[in-house]
Amino acid sequence: MTDLASELYLISPLAVDGIFPERLARALDAGPVAAFQFRVKGLDDHAAARLAEPLQRICADRDVAFIVNDSVSLAKRLGADGVHLGQKDGDVREARERLGRDAQIGVTCHDSRHLAMAAGEAGADYVAFGAFFPSATKDTEFVAALDLLEWWQGIFELPCVAIGGITPANCGPLVQAGADFIAASNAVWGGDEAAAIVAFHEAIRANPRTSDDG
Template identity: 35%
Template sequence: MPVCLNEALLKKDEESMKGLYIVTPDWDDTAKMVEVTEKALKGGAEIVQYRHKTAGPQLRLEQAKALQAVCKKYNKPFIINDYVDLCLELDADGIHVGGMDAPVKKVRAAVGPDKIVGASCYGDLNLARSATHDGATYVAFGGFYPSRVKKYPVTTPLDIVSEWKKEQPDMPVCVIGGMDVEKGAPLVAKGAEMVAVVSGVYFQDDPEAAAREFVKLFK
């Protein structure tokens, strides 16, 4: 069984690594992004990840600063997707990397022992093992269902969560991919600590109410 290099960090973040995990869409409208994010935080979202794959450096910096401020207001972790340099510049709470981004080991070395490092592991337990060994704070599995935002093969089996929790019960799991409350429920029942959502909150008429419905999964 792999040994996590950051057991102290895992213990420290055990409480914060649970609940509704919102991920921003590719919106260029910063005010709208911040407004909807704040509504979701009012509804009980626990973690915010800034992800905007088409933004240029200036817009990324502008949006990340604005989102970080609202996360500080609600005392919730603020995670940057992919851009380690931006994470360090803003002293964000953490970074999330995918399979095509920098390796977890390299990212952990860059950000140090105190930041959250999340790793996309898709439907691959070996990727999750490697990420855990190399210093990830949590692993993310998916996609489980078709997404309105991202195109990917929907091949991740639901049982991967329970398989992983048998192997690594203390390593937090985030699930992603086409999530709504009904689809997230069985994954939380199998042991997922976090449900990551984009359209299920950001594209809803009432993001605060949508967030509250997701929060019920964890009570």
Template identity: 35%
Template sequence: MIEKQLALYLVMGSQNCKHDPVETLEKAIQGGVTFFQFREKGGGSKIGEEKIELGLRLKEVCRQYDVPFIVNDDLELVSELDADGLHVGQKDGDMKKMKESLKSYQMLGVSTHNVNEALEAQKLGVDYIGVGPMFNTSTKDDIEEVNGPIVIKEIRERLPNIPLVGIGGIKHDNASQVIEAGADGVAVISDITQAQSVKDATERLVENAN
């Protein structure tokens, strides 16, 4: 069930990490991460062969622990890495074409910011919907207006069965608000990747999100 897999969703690239990214991912999974998105994007991120090589190493960790390995916004990279799926934003291209380009076993997740976008995504037959930003975040510079967990509640009322994950500024001390609003899980970046002890930080998130 994808709903259970979405419980704690780590979004990460090397540019987000305080420690080695492969080690960060492994410690995070050991701490309770259940879903992973490779998002190698922005200042300091790897490109070309280096990016592919890192992706393969991170995928290997996911395979070892039976955690889905999703690629952010790059259909070609999904193919090169034989990822478990693709995650796209609202401005990342034709979602219908992307869905058709994926193999039958590959998932499509879509970022949404309101009920209308969520309804459109559901019509496409996406596998899960990311909703955000929940809270203020410094990880993304193209941030939308923060509407908070109320948006999860509104979407859940209209789409009771769609798998939902909240994203944006989620930390151990506010994760429970997102789950209480109706999300199946929370997506996290810096609260895990910037932690001194990645495993401890992940365990604390798991504890507070339940």
């Protein structure tokens, strides 16, 4: 736990070979990070596992949750802390059955209140809303507004993640609106990763949650 109103949730770039493990360690050593999502495309589980294993060790050494994007089978193979499911990546209940009650299961809910409530009813551990800004990482198909975070935070206890084009410069309103986690990818890996982590923490501290009771 930290004293931050919102915690950081890092998402990997698609290329995680080469010096990326060193970059990940540098980012995680720059300040508190709650979770790291391993996101690669077009690889079978064997190849993906080979890339994931050193990153998973780096996260474990720093008590950072290691979450696998999309693939329940890869999450199970790695003994990952959890899996993040898109709307086409499987059912929360089936993922729970395969990964166990302690797995952290998150669900992409785009800009939809209905999808988020359905995910919560199915047993998800968190929901992700976005994109809040144009993203350099993936095409923006859905656009979410701040009032979605405010609505969710006012009614539900299930944590929510804000995702999509988020930077230290624009994350403030998301923190104030109630995002429990701020997801970041290109804003961190597109430059100096350690400086970006520090900048995110400074921005989060400068924007306390408006509905925070302390």
